[in-house]
Amino acid sequence: MELSDLRIFQAVARSQSFSKAAENLGYVQPNVTLRIKKLENELKIPLFRRTNRGVETLPSALTLLTYADRILSLMDEAEEKLTSQALLSIGATPILSAQLFPKFTQGVHLHFPLVKIELKTDKKSQLYLDLKQNLLDGIFVNERTIPDGCISIFSYTEKLFLVSARSVPDSGDEGIAVVNKNPQCPYRNTLLRYLDNKMNTVDIIEYDTLEPIIRSVESTNAVTVLPQSLVTSKMSKVSLPKEMNSIIIHFVVKQGSAKNKTVRKIIETLSE
DNA sequence: CTATTGCCCTCTTATAGCCA
DNA sequence: TGGCTATAAGAGGGCAATAG
Known part of the structure; x- marks a missing residue:
């Protein structure tokens, strides 16, 4: 029976x-x-x-x-x-983590207060590898097309701005751009494209993490590209040209498998 | 270790039969 | 005739045994 x-x-x-x-x-x-x-x-x-x-x-x-x-x-x-005691393993690139993780955690805890969430930050290629090996339950990525074997269960568009310090006067074309070191970072690529279009000559400084990028922008004449949610009160923002003023963030899971029934239930709730 | 094969189980569609 | 159960046949997936 x-x-x-x-x-x-x-x-x-x-x-x-x-x-x-x-x-x-x-x-x-x-x-x-x-x-x-x-x-x-x-x-x-x-x-x-x-x-x-x-x-x-x-x-x-x-x-x-x-x-x-x-x-x-x-x-x-x-x-x-x-279900209420599950562990959810999430991956994201460093900058996306800082931007999305607090919101995501809040969303999950609204429905599943006892669920533990662990976050791994890494390069996009490594995140996909971990997802395929079931080491992660889902990853946040900026993507145009989702690779075979994966599905996006929800996505949203993030508005991007060119930001600089509010208190530091604009020094014209000469300046510093601060970007993330990772060549796959969508904000880095948007800024480089923007500068390329403008044919501006700027020094580019690369950082590993988000924190020094934000600090540089707030206290020097450096510029960068950030999503709306990371723009602080010490920054002034300028709209970017239409073709580069937004990116799509997907929450991607491995097709046909969540680590277990519990995680699947959480993911189903989130996708509703 | 991997691919193939055959069996079993669960499911479906199609249809027969019963009776108020 | 409509609403029900019963049966037959076949598809598809999982799993163990076997071969290469």
Whole structure:
């Protein structure tokens, strides 16, 4: 006897009909008929009396139903408990992490207060590798097309701005641009494209992390490109040309597999 | 270790039969 | 005739055994 047998049995006992039980469970009627027949053979006792208006529960079915209700409700309870204590492993590039992680954590905790979230920051190529090896449950990436074997379960557009210090006067074409070292960083690439279009001569300083980029912009005449959410009160922002003023961020998971049922449930909730 | 094969199980569609 | 269950046949996926 398996749990799915009990679920089918419970549905038949409740609805007093193979057809209605099938409809409720998303099966077709012959399948329910066969599964009940198999269960009766296995238990060596008839559970239902068939009529041409449905089925009637026999005393044996009423006995089994009390156990089925208890077993299935315990299963549901266990699943609920485990869901609330899951560990979600998320990956993102350093800059995307700083920008998205607080918001993402808040969103998850709204639905699953006990879920633990761990964040890995790395290069995009390494994040995809980890995702494929099931070391991560999902990754935040800036992408035009999602690679085979992965799916984007939600995405949003982030507005980008050219930012500089509010208190430092504009020094004209001569200046410093601060960017992330990672050649895959979307903000770095947008800034370089912008400067290239403008044919500006600037010194480019590269940093590993977001913090020194922000500090440089706030306190020197350096410029950079940042998303709206990272622009601070010490910065002034300028709109970028239409073709480069936004990027799309996807939350990508490996197709057809989440580490377990629990993580899958969280991901399904997030994608709604 | 990997690919192939065969078996079993669960599911479906199509259809037969029963009876109020 | 409509609403129901029963049966047959076949598709598809999982899994263990086997061959290379």
